Amino acid sequence: MADKIPVTVLTGYLGAGKTTLLNRILTEPHGQRFAVIVNEFGEVGIDNDLVVGADEEVFEMNNGCICCTVRGDLIRILDGLMKRKGKFDAIIVETTGLADPAPVAQTFFMDQDVSDKTKLDAVVTVADAKWLTDRLKDAPEAKNQIAFADVIILNKIDLVSPEELAEVEGRIRAVNPYAMLHKAERAAVDISQVLGRNAFDLERVLELEPAFLEDDGHHHDHDHDHACGPDCDHDHHHHHGGLKHYHDEDMQSVALTIDGEVDPDKFLPWVNDLVQREGPNILRSKGILAFRDEPRRFVFQGVHMILDGDLQREWKPGEERRSKIVFIGRNLDKEAIREGFLACTA
């Protein structure tokens, strides 16, 4: 029992601040070695490139949403990690913003090999103080992420008034009165509040989801294409241990790559204009770009119409200068976005 490796599952809706928190954990002088598993939405890996830290090993899972591929990729990666036990002290799993944390957490109880060697330490949910109130109304994933949390980081408090903060806190407490709650800006929390909590509470989860430990619930209530996108090869009839598995049907991702440079004078006006016009529909945008004649990588990301971008580290020798962008949202005009982006080619 004692030497089971603790696993922290990091969730939170799109753009809430999961990567910000992860980077904080990885850069703080904690003397621990982590293995990090990052699951992304969309076939172009970007989050992995945004995670700092030289020593950590980062494993990407791009072929679908973690809550769907949970019996496959996640177990395989964990099994692989277990074979190299001793090389790290803890595992952190960062899920996509659209993942349902329940089937992810379930893996640590249902799969024998995994549960023999690991223990779920806590489900940590990062919540966006500005947008969570809205998302609790329209995104069932956001609600599940709050409901399943052992620790909640209420992030981006700089963007709201004290009244709004009190409102969103009340909404969180209505869904989950038990979790530890920390308010933060840029996910600045003491990492001892996040890791090594020994907080995952099976009793409480069984109250929430009596079928949590049953493996044949067949309650999976949809079989349509969902947010994992056309490339997700999971079985939509697959059941997740009797848990209702929520996904937003009209959520899509558009991921595009140009095998080369883009012209900043074309790209910047185009992307700014796009998020201004489509901001309400675009939940998340990210990109890493090779600007013409620029030795550094331009990295941008945004939530709705707010974009954040700057020149970061230099392209490494031998690293391919490619430009990739990802948009996640509703009713996105993929073709128009594709044409617009390709027109920015340098």
Ligand SMILES: Nc1nc2c(ncn2[C@@H]2O[C@H](COP(=O)(O)OP(=O)(O)OP(=O)(O)O)[C@@H](O)[C@H]2O)c(=O)[nH]1
């Ligand atoms: N104003 C403000 N911005 C923040 C704060 N924390 C993070 N951000 C910004 O919010 C954006 C999203 O942060 P990320 O950490 O990438 O969010 P995420 O949850 O990993 O996003 P996904 O992986 O796409 O779901 C970035 O542009 C951050 O710089 C905060 O406390 N205040």
